[in-house]
Amino acid sequence: MRPSDLIQGTLDLLILKALAAExxxxxxxxxxxxxxxxxxxxxxxxxxxxxxxxxEAQGLIKSEWRENETGRDAKFYALTKAGRAAxxxxxxxxxRLSAAIRLTLRNA
Amino acid sequence: MARLVDALRxxxxxxxxxxxxxxxxxxxxREHVERQTEENVARGMTPGEARRAALATFGGVQNVxxxxxxARGVAVIENLLRDFRYTLRALLREPMLLxxxxxxxxxxxxxxxxxxxxxxxxVFAPPDARDPATLVNARVSHGxxxxxxxWRDLDAGGALERFAGYSIEGEVNWLDGGGGGTAAVSxxxxxxxxxxxxxTGTPVARGRPFSATEARAELDPHLAVITDEFWRLRLGGDxxxxxxxxxINGEPYTVVGVLPPHLRSVAGFGIAPAVxxxxxxxxxxxxxxxxxxxxxLVGRLKPGQTLSEARTALDALDRRLARQAGDxxxxxxxxxxxxxxxxTGKEARMIGLFLAVLGFVSLSVLLIACANVAGLLIARGxxxxxxxxxxxxxxxxxxxxxQQLMIEGLWLxxxxxxxxxxxxxxxxxxxxxxxxxxxFPIVLNLTADRAVFLCAIGLVALTLVTCALLPALQATRxxxxxxxxxxxxxxxxRRFSARGVLLTGQVMISTILLVTAILFVRNLIRTxxxxxxxxxxxxxxxxxxxxxxxxxxGADRPAFLETAVGRVRSLPGVADVAYAASVxxxxxxxxxxxxxxxIDGAAQTRHVEFSREIVGPRYFxxxxxxxxxxxxxxxTDAPGSPAxxxxxxxxxRRFLGGKNPIGQRVQxxxxxxxxxxxxxxxxxxxxxxxxDERAAVYVPLRQSTKDVRVGFVIARTQTDPTALVxxxxxxxxxxxxxxxxxVEPMASALQFALLPSRIGASVLxxxxxxxxxxxxxxxxxxxxxxxxRRIGEIAIRSALGASRGAVLRLVMRDATLHVGVGLAxxxxxxxxxxSPLSAFLVAGLSATDPMSFGGTALVFVLVSLLxxxxxxxxxxxxxxxxxxxLD
Numbered sequence: 001m002r003p004s005d006l007i008q009g010t011l012d013l014l015i016l017k018a019l020a021a022e023x024x025x026x027x028x029x030x031x032x033x034x035x036x037x038x039x040x041x042x043x044x045x046x047x048x049x050x051x052x053x054x055x056e057a058q059g060l061i062k063s064e065w066r067e068n069e070t071g072r073d074a075k076f077y078a079l080t081k082a083g084r085a086a087x088x089x090x091x092x093x094x095x096r097l098s099a100a101i102r103l104t105l106r107n108a
Numbered sequence: 109m110a111r112l113v114d115a116l117r118x119x120x121x122x123x124x125x126x127x128x129x130x131x132x133x134x135x136x137x138r139e140h141v142e143r144q145t146e147e148n149v150a151r152g153m154t155p156g157e158a159r160r161a162a163l164a165t166f167g168g169v170q171n172v173x174x175x176x177x178x179a180r181g182v183a184v185i186e187n188l189l190r191d192f193r194y195t196l197r198a199l200l201r202e203p204m205l206l207x208x209x210x211x212x213x214x215x216x217x218x219x220x221x222x223x224x225x226x227x228x229x230x231v232f233a234p235p236d237a238r239d240p241a242t243l244v245n246a247r248v249s250h251g252x253x254x255x256x257x258x259w260r261d262l263d264a265g266g267a268l269e270r271f272a273g274y275s276i277e278g279e280v281n282w283l284d285g286g287g288g289g290t291a292a293v294s295x296x297x298x299x300x301x302x303x304x305x306x307x308t309g310t311p312v313a314r315g316r317p318f319s320a321t322e323a324r325a326e327l328d329p330h331l332a333v334i335t336d337e338f339w340r341l342r343l344g345g346d347x348x349x350x351x352x353x354x355x356i357n358g359e360p361y362t363v364v365g366v367l368p369p370h371l372r373s374v375a376g377f378g379i380a381p382a383v384x385x386x387x388x389x390x391x392x393x394x395x396x397x398x399x400x401x402x403x404x405l406v407g408r409l410k411p412g413q414t415l416s417e418a419r420t421a422l423d424a425l426d427r428r429l430a431r432q433a434g435d436x437x438x439x440x441x442x443x444x445x446x447x448x449x450x451x452t453g454k455e456a457r458m459i460g461l462f463l464a465v466l467g468f469v470s471l472s473v474l475l476i477a478c479a480n481v482a483g484l485l486i487a488r489g490x491x492x493x494x495x496x497x498x499x500x501x502x503x504x505x506x507x508x509x510x511q512q513l514m515i516e517g518l519w520l521x522x523x524x525x526x527x528x529x530x531x532x533x534x535x536x537x538x539x540x541x542x543x544x545x546x547x548f549p550i551v552l553n554l555t556a557d558r559a560v561f562l563c564a565i566g567l568v569a570l571t572l573v574t575c576a577l578l579p580a581l582q583a584t585r586x587x588x589x590x591x592x593x594x595x596x597x598x599x600x601x602r603r604f605s606a607r608g609v610l611l612t613g614q615v616m617i618s619t620i621l622l623v624t625a626i627l628f629v630r631n632l633i634r635t636x637x638x639x640x641x642x643x644x645x646x647x648x649x650x651x652x653x654x655x656x657x658x659x660x661x662g663a664d665r666p667a668f669l670e671t672a673v674g675r676v677r678s679l680p681g682v683a684d685v686a687y688a689a690s691v692x693x694x695x696x697x698x699x700x701x702x703x704x705x706x707i708d709g710a711a712q713t714r715h716v717e718f719s720r721e722i723v724g725p726r727y728f729x730x731x732x733x734x735x736x737x738x739x740x741x742x743x744t745d746a747p748g749s750p751a752x753x754x755x756x757x758x759x760x761r762r763f764l765g766g767k768n769p770i771g772q773r774v775q776x777x778x779x780x781x782x783x784x785x786x787x788x789x790x791x792x793x794x795x796x797x798x799x800d801e802r803a804a805v806y807v808p809l810r811q812s813t814k815d816v817r818v819g820f821v822i823a824r825t826q827t828d829p830t831a832l833v834x835x836x837x838x839x840x841x842x843x844x845x846x847x848x849x850x851v852e853p854m855a856s857a858l859q860f861a862l863l864p865s866r867i868g869a870s871v872l873x874x875x876x877x878x879x880x881x882x883x884x885x886x887x888x889x890x891x892x893x894x895x896x897r898r899i900g901e902i903a904i905r906s907a908l909g910a911s912r913g914a915v916l917r918l919v920m921r922d923a924t925l926h927v928g929v930g931l932a933x934x935x936x937x938x939x940x941x942x943s944p945l946s947a948f949l950v951a952g953l954s955a956t957d958p959m960s961f962g963g964t965a966l967v968f969v970l971v972s973l974l975x976x977x978x979x980x981x982x983x984x985x986x987x988x989x990x991x992x993x994l995d
Contacts, residue, residue: 026136027143045140049133068139070146075136 016087023078060086113398168642195516213524216474217567218531224563225472227463234448235374238309247443248426253401261429267421272307274300278373281848283355294653294848298381307408315350315365323386332361336369338382352356358846361541419444469875472617476882479614481575487581487893510580518578519570570878612930614886618879619934625876632869641792643732649831649857650821653848665816673822675839685823686730689722692794692859706775716763718803719794722812730824738770738787745808754787759803829853884971891923892979902983916980923976931968
C-alpha cells in the first residue's frame with residue numbers, strides 16, 4: 001500500500017508510534033513500520049522525510065546525529081514530551097475511529 | 109508552551125542555518141540510501157542493482173529536499189523576505205508611482221503627527237513632577253482658586269497628605285540691570301506656597317528649591333527659583349547666579365535654584381512662568397483683600413490612598429471649612445484628577461474641541477491621500493492583470509499574491525510615513541521657535557518621543573489598510589481566461605468600481621474640508637474688515653504695569669496716569685489721549701458682570717449682564733466712540749463727587765426702558781454700587797469681534813474701588829502710530845523707572861482677538877486646499893486611466909462617426925456621476941459639521957453660509973471638468989488607425 005492510500009494524517013501517527021519505544025533514524029523508522037505491518041505498508045522516502053521535518057517543526061519530535069548500529073553517523077529522531085502526548089491523543093482518536101468504521105461495516 | 113518554544117527555535121535555526129539544514133538533509137538521505145543498498149545486497153542483489161533499487165524508492169531527491177524545507181516552515185519567512193526585496197525593486201522601477209504615493213502619504217501623515225504632538229504637548233503631557241499619578245489638581249468651593257486661609261486649612265486638614273497652592277495670574281516688574289542700563293521688564297511669575305516644591309517634587313537642576321520652613325509667607329521670604337529659559341535668555345546663563353539677587357517689584361529676591369530646561373510646569377497647557385516666587389508680604393495674602401481667592405490647589409495623596417478615598421475626604425473637609433466660614437452656598441470638590449490625566453474644566457474643553465476639529469480634519473486629509481494611493485495601486489493592479497493572471501494560472505496562491513501586494517503597500521506606507529515624520533519634525537522646530545501673540549508665556553516644547561513614535565506606527569497601519577488592502581483584493585479577484593487573453597475586465601465599465609467609490613468618498617471629504625476652509629477664510633476677512641466700533645489704525649496703547657505690594661501701597665495710581673496722559677498729550681502728532689484700566693478686545697478687556705440691578709429706585713430688581721470698563725476723562729473722544737447723549741467723564745468725577753457712569757446704547761435700550769437714560773439712577777445689589785447715568789455712547793466690541801451687541805457700563809477710574817494693577821494710556825494719533833511708539837515709551841519711562849511699560853499700535857494690541865480666526869483660517873485653508881488638490885489629482889488619474897483603457901472603443905466610435913460631443917459625454921459620464929454624488933454627500937455632511945463651529949464665527953456669517961457652500965460646489969465642478977476634459981481631449985486626438993492597432 002502506498003502512503004497516499006493511507007488515511008490522511010495516519011503517516012504521522014505511524015511515525016510517532018514507531019518512535020514510542022526508542023529513538024530511531026529515518027531508515028529504521030520506515031523499516032519498523034514495514035515490518036510491524038507485515039510488509040503491507042511501505043513508506044516512501046519522499047513522504048517520510050517531509051513528514052519527519054514537519055513533525056520536528058511542530059515540536060513533536062527532536063533529532064540528533066549519532067552513530068548507528070553500523071558505526072556510521074545517522075540522524076536519530078525521538079519523541080518529545082509533546083510528541084508523546086500527541087501520540088496518546090492520536091491513538092485514542094484512532095481507536096475510536098477504527099472501531100466506529102468496523103462497526104459500520106459490520107452492521108450497515 | 110515548551111512545544112511552541114521548541115517549534116520556534118527549530119524554525120529560526122532552520123532559517124539562519126538554511127544552508128546547513130540542506131546539507132544535513134543530504135547527509136540524512138545519503139545515509140538512508142546506504143542502508144537500503146546494504147539491505148538489498150543482503151537480500152542477494154548485486155551492489156549496482158541494490159543501489160538503483162534503493163534510489164528508485166526515493167522519487168526525486170530534489171523534490172524531497174523542497175518538501176522537507178517547506179515542512180520545516182522555512183518557506184513562510186523566506187518568502188516574506190524575498191517579497192520585501194522583490195516589491196521594493198518593483199516599486200523603484202516605477203518612480204512616478206513611488207513619488208506620488210510618498211508625497212500623498214507624507215503630507216497626510218506629517219499633518220497628523222504634527223497635530224498629535226501639539227495635542228500632546230498642550231493637553232496630555234504630564235507636568236515634570238515627582239510621581240504625577242499621586243499628584244492631583246483640585247478645585248473646591250467657588251472655583252479655580254481658594255483664599256490663602258482656605259489653603260492653609262486644607263493643607264493642615266489631613267484629607268490628603270499635603271496641599272500646595274500656586275497662582276500664575278498677574279505680572280511683576282523685574283529690573284533688568286544687564287547691558288549697562290536699567291529697565292523694568294514685566295515678567296510672569298508663578299507665585300507658590302512655601303511647600304510647593306516639597307509637595308510637587310518639581311526638579312531643580314542647579315542650586316536647590318526653597319523649603320517649606322524657610323519660605324513661609326509669615327517670614328516674608330524673598331527667594332526665587334528661576335526657569336532655565338529665564339536664566340539663559342535674560343541672565344545670560346550666569347554660572348554664579350545662585351545666591352545673587354533679582355530686583356523684583358523694587359525688592360531684592362535671592363536666587364536659590366534654577367529649574368531644568370523645558371520643564372513642564374504644574375499649571376499645564378505649556379504655560380511657562382519665568383520665575384517661581386514664594387508668597388510673601390508684598391505678593392501674598394496681605395497685599396490682597398482678605399477674602400480674595402489667590403491660589404490654585406495641587407495636592408499629594410497619602411501613601412496607599414486611592415483617588416476616590418481622597419476625594420471623599422477632601423469633599424467632607426471642604427464642606428466643613430465652608431460651613432465654619434459661614435459660606436453656606438458653596439463647599440465641596442468640583443474637580444479632582446491626577447495631574448497626569450486629562451485636564452478637565454472649561455479651558456481644557458475649548459482647547460480639546462479645537463484640537464479635536466484639527467485632528468478630524470487632518471485625518472480626513474490622510475484618508476484622501478490614502479484614497480489616491482489606493483487608486484494608483486488599483487490602476488497598477490489592472491495594468492498587471494496579465495502578469496497576475498499568469499501567476500495565478502501556474503499555481504501561485506491568492507494569499508501569497510495578496511501578501512505580496514500588501515507588502516508593496518507596506519513599503520509605500522513606511523516610506524511615506526518616514527517622509528511625513530521628517531515633515532512633522534520640521535513643523536515641531538518651527539513651532540518651538542515660534543512666539544505666539546498672546547500675553548502669557550507659553551512654551552510648546554514639541555518633541556518626537558515614544559508616544560509620537562507609536563502614533564507614527566499607528567498611522568502606518570492605518571495607511572496600509574486603507575491604501576493597500578482593497579487594491580490587493582481587487583487585483584487578485586479575476587477570472588483567469590479573459591485576463592490572460594488581455595480582454596477587458598468587466599468592472600472597468602461597471603459604474604461603481606472600487607476606484608469609483610474611492611473617488612466619491614474622496615470628493616465628499618474634500619468638499620467638507622473646502623466648505624469649512626472657505627467659511628473660515630471668509631470669517632477672517634470679515635473680522636479684519638469688521639469695525640470694532642473704535643479707532644484702530646490711528647491709535648496706540650501704552651500698557652503700564654505697576655509694582656504691586658507693600659513697597660508701593662497707597663501710591664496714587666490715578667495721579668500717575670493723569671501725569672502720563674499730560675506728558676503724552678504734549679508730544680507732537682498726538683490728537684487726543686486718555687487713560688483707562690482696560691482695553692477692549694485684549695486680555696485686559698473689562699470684566700463681565702451679571703448682577704441684580706435696581707433701576708431708578710424701582711421696587712423690583714432685575715438681572716442685568718454687561719461688561720464693565722474702567723476709564724478716564726476724554727476716553728470716548730480718544731477711542732473714537734461716538735457720544736450719543738449727555739457728557740464724557742471729566743476730572744471732577746472723583747471720589748467725593750456724585751457717583752456717575754456712562755452706558756452704551758444696548759444697555760440703555762435693554763435695561764433702561766425707552767426713557768431718556770440721562771439722569772437715571774442705577775444700583776447694583778451685589779457690590780452696592782449706586783450711580784447716575786450721565787452719558788450714552790455708541791456700541792462697540794468688548795471681548796470678541798464675533799460678539800453681538802454687548803451691554804456696557806463705563807465707570808470713571810477715580811471713582812472705582814478696584815485696585816489698578818495695570819493701567820493704559822491710549823493715544824489717538826494724526827499719522828501712522830508706529831512713529832510715536834518710541835517717543836511715548838521715552839516720555840513714560842522718564843516718569844518712573846520701576847513701572848514696566850509696553851507701547852504698541854492698537855492694531856498689534858488687538859492681534860490676540862484675531863488669533864483664533866487667524867489660526868482657523870490658515871490651518872483649515874491649507875488643509876482644504878491640500879484636500880482639493882489631492883482630490884483633483886485622484887479625479888484626473890481616474891479619468892485618464894479609464895480613457896486609456898477605452899481608447900480602442902473611443903477610436904471605433906469616432907471612426908464610425910460619433911461626434912466629439914458624444915465622445916466627450918461618454919468619457920465624462922462616469923466622472924460626473926462620481927463627483928456629483930460625492931459633492932452632494934459632502935455638502936450634506938458639511939452642513940451638519942459646520943453648525944457647532946458657529947461659535948468661532950463673526951456675527952452675520954452663518955454656519956451654512958451660502959457663499960461657502962456654493963463656492964465649494966462651483967470649485968468642484970470646475971476642477972472636475974478640467975480634470976476629465978484634459979484626458980478626454982487627448983483621447984479624441986488619437987487617430988482610429990493607431991488606436992485599433994493597440995490591441
